[in-house]
Amino acid sequence: MNDHVHPVTLDVKNLTVTYNNGHTAIHDVNFTLRGGTICALVGVNGSGKSTLFKSIMGMVKPSKGHVALNDTPVTATLKQNIIAYVPQTEEVDWDFPVLVSDVVMMGRYGKMSFLRIPSKEDKRQVDIALELVNLSALKNRQIGELSGGQKKRVFIARAMAQQGRVLLLDEPFTGVDVQTENAIIDLLKTLREKGHLILVSTHNLGSVPEFCDQVVLFNRTVLTYGPTKTTFTPQNLMQTFGGALRYLSLSGSQLHDDEDSRIVSVLTDDERAAVFYGEGENQPPHDNLLIDELRTK
Numbered sequence: 001m002n003d004h005v006h007p008v009t010l011d012v013k014n015l016t017v018t019y020n021n022g023h024t025a026i027h028d029v030n031f032t033l034r035g036g037t038i039c040a041l042v043g044v045n046g047s048g049k050s051t052l053f054k055s056i057m058g059m060v061k062p063s064k065g066h067v068a069l070n071d072t073p074v075t076a077t078l079k080q081n082i083i084a085y086v087p088q089t090e091e092v093d094w095d096f097p098v099l100v101s102d103v104v105m106m107g108r109y110g111k112m113s114f115l116r117i118p119s120k121e122d123k124r125q126v127d128i129a130l131e132l133v134n135l136s137a138l139k140n141r142q143i144g145e146l147s148g149g150q151k152k153r154v155f156i157a158r159a160m161a162q163q164g165r166v167l168l169l170d171e172p173f174t175g176v177d178v179q180t181e182n183a184i185i186d187l188l189k190t191l192r193e194k195g196h197l198i199l200v201s202t203h204n205l206g207s208v209p210e211f212c213d214q215v216v217l218f219n220r221t222v223l224t225y226g227p228t229k230t231t232f233t234p235q236n237l238m239q240t241f242g243g244a245l246r247y248l249s250l251s252g253s254q255l256h257d258d259e260d261s262r263i264v265s266v267l268t269d270d271e272r273a274a275v276f277y278g279e280g281e282n283q284p285p286h287d288n289l290l291i292d293e294l295r296t297k
C-alpha cells in the first residue's frame, strides 16, 4: 500500500447499458483517464452514475461499447483485482452478520486461494487499512451496529486492503461528518500521488475543486469532461443541474434542498442572481435574504 503503483489508463468507449426491463440507463459514454488522477463524476440523481461504476467494474454488461484497462477489456482483468469499488451505502445488506474486520478482509479475497485462509500479510493489510480510516478500535464490531459514516469508512478500508490501482467511490461523502470527509479526501490525495486512478461520484460540489484535478459532468452520457479548472464552470454546472437550479429560483425565501444550495454556492454573485430570478422574471420578495443565506453556506 505504501508503494507507488504502475499507473493504468481507463478507457470508456461508446458505452451503452440497457437493463433487462428495456431501460437504457447510460448511452454512448466516452472518456479516458490515467493513473495519478482524481476525477469527480458529477450529475443529478438517477443520471446513471452507479450504472457507469458497475459497468466499469464489469458487474453490468454493456449492450454496446466497452471498458478497457491499458487496452485490455475490463472483463479480462477482473481476476487481477485492479479495480476496487466503494458502493453506495444503500446497496449493502447491513443485516448480514459480519464483523468489520471480515468486511475489510473481503478486499483480500482476490489474493487468496479458493479456501480463503488469510495469510499473515492479509491480516497485516487489513490492520493497516483499518488504521488508515481510523477504525481499528471497531474491528470486532458487527458492521450493522456502525453509524452511516463508519460503514462508509469500512468499505473504503476494504478498497484499501484490496490495493487496486483504480478506485471507484460512489458518493463516499454522503452521511459523513466534515472531519471524516476531510480525512477521506486526504487519503485520496495520497493515493493519487502514488499513481492510483480515482473516480468519485459526489453531490458535494463545494469540495470538488479542492481535490479533483479532472471532472466528468454526466447525465446518462458525458456532457463534458476535462481538467477541473476549465470544466467545472458555472455554465457547465448549470447545464448539468439546470432543472435543480431553476427549482431554487422559484422557491422564495425558503431553501428546500441542501444539495441545490451547495450547487449554487460555487456560482459567482451575478450568476447566482441570474439563476434565481431567471430572465424576465420578477424578483421574489425575499431575494436578498435568500442570497445572503446562500452566501453563508
Ligand SMILES: Nc1ncnc2c1ncn2[C@@H]1O[C@H](COP(=O)(O)OP(=O)(O)OP(=O)(O)O)[C@@H](O)[C@H]1O
Residues within 6 Å of the ligand: 019, 020, 021, 023, 025, 043, 044, 045, 046, 047, 048, 049, 050, 051, 052, 088
Ligand atoms: N437493475 C436495474 N434495472 C433497471 N433499471 C435500473 C437498474 N438499476 C438502475 N436502473 C435505472 O437506471 C437509471 C440510472 O440509475 P443509477 O442508479 O445508475 O443512477 P445514479 O446516477 O447512480 O442515481 P443516484 O445518484 O440516485 O444513486 C435509473 O432510472 C434507475 O431507475
